[in-house]
Amino acid sequence: MEELTHFNQQQRAKMVDVTEKDVTFREATAICKVIMAPETLARIHAGQVKKGDVLAVAQTAGIMAAKKTSELIPMCHLLPLNGVDILFTDNHQDTLTISATTKVSGKTGVEMEALCAVQVAALTVYDMCKAMDRGMVISDCHLVEKKGGKSGHFQFQEPNG
Template identity: 45%
Template sequence: MPTSPSSSGLTHLDEHGRPAMVDVSGKAVTAREARAECRVAFPSEVAARLRESGLRSAKGGIVDTAVIAGTMAVKRTHELIPFCHPLPIDGCRLAIDWDGEDALRIECSVRTTHRTGVEMEALTGATVAALTVYDMCKALSHDIVLGPARLLAKRGGRHDVGEAP
């Protein structure tokens, strides 16, 4: 029998207020997709150096490494966040580009066909990619700022949010 949301309206608490994974067995299998973003803001002198280098650091290609890390994170979200279901990932795309003079914008889009959505996978992919950018650039400055990270859109399931991915 599927777990119903607690009286608080939170889906990951049972009727006694204890942590519980949501039982999705009664939900229909549908196409699900989500899109999330995270920004990485650099001090202006660091951004200038990164632009000059073609987004390369002593550790290698920043964007390529962040895309790989974000993709790996999407596939392992259920290992990082306790009540996320393991999902078959049908598609994952990360786009990373400059957003103004001093920041990178990382967008992660994820698709599956399943009983539950991929919002957490998209958010995890975007934020782990941002953490990877930080790791690759921290030798230049520790004043790099991550965020905000946010859900841009989701489709499938009960509620659609934001603009279509």
């Protein structure tokens, strides 16, 4: 049985010590979807949301969230991010997909930063559009790909259903 890495000798939570790990390039991409009324997506595209440019604000919020991940998730290490990129695509109907790619040269991965970025960007879309569409659904948040580090390359595979 593998030793649990996030517990100290008193069986209390600790942040893993990465002192001896090598600095390597690491990259992670996550996605999240916001399902909304077709009218809401049309108004986002037309710039007709009272609170302002939804995608610009959500992009900034996602970048800020990636930078603050260690303040939100107790066991995450503070990482000096090399880059954060947020992209938006949609199905021209009712679903906005948010993608975040995070990069670092460090001793631990950036998956949580990518996941945090897409979630906060999605919450920002909800906040900016809730006056016209309280029924929006934030869904399908997951890690798409991770590169680098000891555990190697990961690519999301749709579960068999």
